[in-house]
Amino acid sequence: RPNGHEAERGTVGGGAAVSGYYVGQMHNDGAWNQVDGVDGLAGGYKSLTIRYATNETNCVKSLFVNGVFVRRVSFPATGGWETFA
Secondary structure (H helix, E strand, O other): OOOOOOHHHOEEEOOOEEEOOEEEOOOOOOOEEEOOOOOOOOOOOOOOOOOOOOOOOOEEEEEEEOOEEEEEEEEOOOOOOOOOO
16 A cells, blocks of 8 residues: 555564464553554654554553654454454
C-alpha cells in the first residue's frame, strides 16, 4: 500500500512477536513494536492510522515518535483476535 509502513516489518520486543501478517502478543507487559524509516517529508502534522484486533476490554498502549512520548492510546475490544478495526 502506498506510504504504508507495516508493523510486522519493524522490530519487536518485550514479548511481542511477528506472526505472519501482524504483530501479536502486544498484550504482554512491556511488549513493543518499532517501525523505522518513516519519512516525515517537510515535517509538520502527519496522520497515523493503526489497524488492530484485540479481545481485551482495556487495551492501552503508549505512542512514541522519535523516542519522545506522545500520548497513551486506547484500543477498544474488536470482538476477537482476528476481527480488525
